[in-house]
Amino acid sequence: MDLIESLKPIGRRLNRFKYLFLSLGIFGLIALATFFLIPDSVKTMGASVNDSEEIDLDAFPIVQPTLKYGFALDTFQVREGKIKNGEFLGNILHRYHIDYPSIEKLAKNAKPVFNINRFRVDKPYMILSKDSTQRADYFIYEPNVYHYIVFDLNTLETKKVERPIEYKTQIKGGQIATTLWEAITENGMSFDVAAKMEDALQWSISFQHLQVGDEFKLIFDEEYIDGEAVGVGKVKMAYYKTNDQEYYSVYYDHKNKNIVGYYDLEGRPKKGGFLKAPVKFSRISSYYNLNRFHPILKRRRPHYGTDYAAPYGTPIMAVGNGVIIKAGYTKGNGNYVKIKHDDTYQTQYLHMQKFASTTKVGAQVKQGQTIGYVGSTGLATGPHVCFRFWKNGRQVNHLRMNFPPPAPLPEEHLDGFFKVRDQYLEQLKKAEIKPIEKELELANNTSLKDLEIPEVDTP
Ligand SMILES: [Zn+2]
Incomplete structure (x- = not known):
C-alpha cells in the first residue's frame, strides 16, 4: 500500500508526459498535412x-x-x-x-x-x-x-x-565646340554614332586630337523595328575637316569579290595604312619627346613612345596586319607585345594587364584585332599603353609620320566604286552644320596637364 501510494506521483507525472506527447503529435500532424495540402506556389x-x-x-x-x-x-x-x-x-x-x-x-x-x-x-x-x-x-x-x-x-x-529591321538613311553633320560626344548629341544623333564614326575614320583621324572648330558630316543607317529607332548601322560615308585638311571614308561592299571596307575618294583602302591609335576612346597622357623631363626621375630622359591612358582592361588593338615577334615581360615594359608589319615597320605595346588568348610569338594578327588589355605592369603608375612605333629599327613619333598611300582598288572595280562614291558625295551636301555659338574651349587639351600620369618606361 505504501509502495502503491508512493508510486502515484510518478504515475501522475507520466500522465502529464502522455498529454504533452499527444499534443505535440497532433500539432506535428497538422503541420505535415498543411505542408502537403498547400500548393507549391504558396510554399515558395x-x-x-x-x-x-x-x-x-x-x-x-x-x-x-x-x-x-x-x-x-x-x-x-x-x-x-x-x-x-x-x-x-x-x-x-x-x-x-x-x-x-x-x-x-x-x-x-x-x-x-x-x-x-x-x-x-x-x-x-x-x-x-x-x-x-x-x-x-x-x-x-x-x-x-x-x-x-x-x-x-x-x-x-x-x-x-x-524581327524585320527597317533602315532609314540619315545625313547629319556637326562642328566641335567642346567634345565629339556633345557635337554628336547636340545634332540629334545617338552616342552609338560616335563609335561608328570612329570605326570609319580610325585610319585618318586621331580621335585624341579633335579640335574646336573641326567639322564632320556623316551618312549612316538608323535601324528601326516597329517604328522605333533601335540602333545605328554602318557609317556609309564619313567626312572630317581639321586644320583645312579634309578626310573622307567611303564604305564599299563588293560582296562576291571579297572587297569590303572603307576607302578614300580615289578608291585606296583605308586598311592599307595603320590605325592612328591602339586604343579607342583613350586620351594621350604623354607624347613622344626626346627631351622629356621625367616627373619621377627628376631628370631629362627621352620618351620614345606615345602614352594612351584608358581604364584597366580596355582592349588594345594591333594598328596594322603583321606577325607577333615578341610577347613577354620585362621589369620596365611589363607585359608587352611587339608586332612586325613588314620589313620597315614594327610596333610595340607596353604595360599590358594581360595578353589576349591568341597573342603568341609567331601568331598572325589583323589590323584592329585585340592583342591585350590596358594595365600598369612594369614601371608604370597608372593604366595606359605606351605605344612605340619602329621604322627601320629606330623608334619614331608615329603622330608625325606620313605613309605612302596604298594602291587603289583593281581597275575593273573602280567604276563601280566611283558610282557609289559620287552618289554619297551628292547626298552628303544635304548635311547641315550649325555654326557653334558657345564659348570655345578645347576640353581635351585643358584637362591634359591635370591628368598627366607619371610613368616610367625603359626605351
Ligand atoms: Zn610611355
Whole structure:
C-alpha cells in the first residue's frame, strides 16, 4: 500500500508526459498535412519575396487586345516578368505547372536554337496560357530587340524569330565646340554614332586630337523595328575637316569579290595604312619627346613612345596586319607585345594587364584585332599603353609620320566604286552644320596637364 501510494506521483507525472506527447503529435500532424495540402506556389512565397509581384499578376491577368510575338494576346492569360538573379528556365516554368521531365526535354530540344544557360538578368519574358487551364502554353524570351525565342510548352519545340529591321538613311553633320560626344548629341544623333564614326575614320583621324572648330558630316543607317529607332548601322560615308585638311571614308561592299571596307575618294583602302591609335576612346597622357623631363626621375630622359591612358582592361588593338615577334615581360615594359608589319615597320605595346588568348610569338594578327588589355605592369603608375612605333629599327613619333598611300582598288572595280562614291558625295551636301555659338574651349587639351600620369618606361 505504501509502495502503491508512493508510486502515484510518478504515475501522475507520466500522465502529464502522455498529454504533452499527444499534443505535440497532433500539432506535428497538422503541420505535415498543411505542408502537403498547400500548393507549391504558396510554399515558395516565403522563399522569394520578389515573386509576390508576379502572384499579383496571376490574380489579375493582363488582357490586351494586341498582337505581340505573333500571338493575339487577348486569347491568352498573359503574364510578364523579367529574369531575376538566380532564375532559370526550370524554376520559372515550374511555377506555371510544367513538370521537370518536360522542362528537361524542352531544354534539350532548344539547344540548336537557344542555349538555356544564356538567360540574362533583367531581360523580359512572357508566359501565355489558354483561359481554361493554369498550365502555361508558351514561354517567350526576348534577349534583345532584334529577335525573340518562343518555347512551345506543348510540343516542347523552340524557335527563334528575327524581327524585320527597317533602315532609314540619315545625313547629319556637326562642328566641335567642346567634345565629339556633345557635337554628336547636340545634332540629334545617338552616342552609338560616335563609335561608328570612329570605326570609319580610325585610319585618318586621331580621335585624341579633335579640335574646336573641326567639322564632320556623316551618312549612316538608323535601324528601326516597329517604328522605333533601335540602333545605328554602318557609317556609309564619313567626312572630317581639321586644320583645312579634309578626310573622307567611303564604305564599299563588293560582296562576291571579297572587297569590303572603307576607302578614300580615289578608291585606296583605308586598311592599307595603320590605325592612328591602339586604343579607342583613350586620351594621350604623354607624347613622344626626346627631351622629356621625367616627373619621377627628376631628370631629362627621352620618351620614345606615345602614352594612351584608358581604364584597366580596355582592349588594345594591333594598328596594322603583321606577325607577333615578341610577347613577354620585362621589369620596365611589363607585359608587352611587339608586332612586325613588314620589313620597315614594327610596333610595340607596353604595360599590358594581360595578353589576349591568341597573342603568341609567331601568331598572325589583323589590323584592329585585340592583342591585350590596358594595365600598369612594369614601371608604370597608372593604366595606359605606351605605344612605340619602329621604322627601320629606330623608334619614331608615329603622330608625325606620313605613309605612302596604298594602291587603289583593281581597275575593273573602280567604276563601280566611283558610282557609289559620287552618289554619297551628292547626298552628303544635304548635311547641315550649325555654326557653334558657345564659348570655345578645347576640353581635351585643358584637362591634359591635370591628368598627366607619371610613368616610367625603359626605351
Ligand atoms: Zn610611355
